[in-house]
Each structure stands twice: as C-alpha cells, then as structure tokens.
Amino acid sequence: MSNGQSFEKRNIVNIGTMLVRWLLAVVFLYMGLSKALDPVDFLKLVREYDLTHISWLLNSIAALLPWFEVFCGLLLLAGVAVRGTALMLILMLVPFTALVLNRALDIQSAQAIAFCAVKFDCGCGAGEVFICRKLVENFILTVLAAWLMAGRGRICCARYSLI
Numbered sequence: 001m002s003n004g005q006s007f008e009k010r011n012i013v014n015i016g017t018m019l020v021r022w023l024l025a026v027v028f029l030y031m032g033l034s035k036a037l038d039p040v041d042f043l044k045l046v047r048e049y050d051l052t053h054i055s056w057l058l059n060s061i062a063a064l065l066p067w068f069e070v071f072c073g074l075l076l077l078a079g080v081a082v083r084g085t086a087l088m089l090i091l092m093l094v095p096f097t098a099l100v101l102n103r104a105l106d107i108q109s110a111q112a113i114a115f116c117a118v119k120f121d122c123g124c125g126a127g128e129v130f131i132c133r134k135l136v137e138n139f140i141l142t143v144l145a146a147w148l149m150a151g152r153g154r155i156c157c158a159r160y161s162l163i
Contacts, residue, residue, distance in 0.1 A: 020144050024089065025076035027141065032069030034125035039063060045123035049099050068092075076148075086148035093145065096124075097138040104131040 035042040043062035052058060069092070075085045104118045111118075116132040124134065 017147065021076050021079065021082060021148055024086075024141065024144055024148070025073045027073075028069045028076070028089065029073035031125035032066045032071075032073060035062075035066035035123070036070060039066070042066065042123060045121055049103060049123075051099075065092075083149050083151060086145040089145040090142055090149070093138055093142045097135065097142070100131070100134060100138070 039062055043058065046058055046062050051061075068088075072085050072088055075081055100122045103120070103122070104115065107118050107120060108115050116130060118131040119128050120131075121128045122134055
C-alpha cells in the first residue's frame with residue numbers, strides 16, 4: 001500500500017469516527033434533554049426499576065443523570081476528553097442495559113409473552129420501545145463508544161484528552 005492510499009484510508013477512518021462521535025453526541029443530548037425537561041416523569045420511570053427505596057437517592061438520580069448525559073453529549077460534540085467521555089457512556093450503558101434486560105424478563109414472565117413482544121418505557125427518553133430493539137440499540141451505542149475509546153478520530157476535536 002502506498003503512502004497516498006494509507007493517508008486516504010486514515011482520512012476515511014478519521015471522518016467516520018468523527019461522524020460516530022457526533023452521532024453519539026446527538027443521541028445523548030436528545031436522551032438527556034428529554035429526561036431533564038420532564039424530571040417528574042423520569043423519576044416515576046426510575047422508581048419502576050426498584051433500585052432503592054431511599055427517596056433522596058432516587059431524586060438525585062432523576063435530577064442529575066439527565067444533565068450528565070447532556071454534558072457527555074456536549075463534550076463529544078466539541079471533541080473534548082473524547083476517550084474519557086466514551087468510557088463514561090459505556091459505564092452508563094452497560095448497567096442500564098442490564099437493568100432494562102432484567103425488567104423485560106420480569107415483564108415477560110408476568111405477562112407470559114414472547115421476549116421480543118415486551119414493550120415498555122425504559123426511561124431512555126424515546127417512550128415505549130420493544131425490548132429487542134432497545135437491547136440492539138444499546139449494544140450498538142456501546143460498540144460505538146468503545147470505538148471512540150480505542151483512540152481513533154482526533155479530527156475536529158477541540159481537545160482530545162485532558163492530559
């Protein structure tokens with residue numbers, strides 16, 4: 001492979017990664033704002049996961065998590081601390097996906113329906129969704145965040161890392 005082809009391939013990867021970064025930014029900005037603008041509704045959805053009965057902790061989750069998602073979206077959009085932000089997204093997505101899966105299994109068991117027929121508002125900001133679609137979506141978001149963590153796509157970044 002010549003240097004010209006290598007340079008072209010590197011540019012394609014950088015542009016693709018920049019688009020991935022912006023896609024994740026838009027998704028998390030949307031999800032965060034949809035929750036932040038209706039905190040009472042989001043609090044009701046958080047309570048359905050039965051994580052804790054400590055009201056101040058539930059209120060804190062419902063009040064802070066949406067704004068943290070917005071903050072992560074803004075960091076990705078600006079290209080600041082991309083790898084750290086991608087790590088934060090993964091640390092949010094993986095446990096949330098496990099919680100959604102657990103809740104879907106409970107609903108499936110209670111209603112005796114096919115797993116992919118389970119539909120509920122998981123609190124992600126998109127309203128009611130079919131569980132199989134949501135699990136695939138979260139898997140894709142996790143893979144995209146992992147791609148950013150791999151250190152690709154420094155193009156159009158204000159500051160790629162904080163170090």
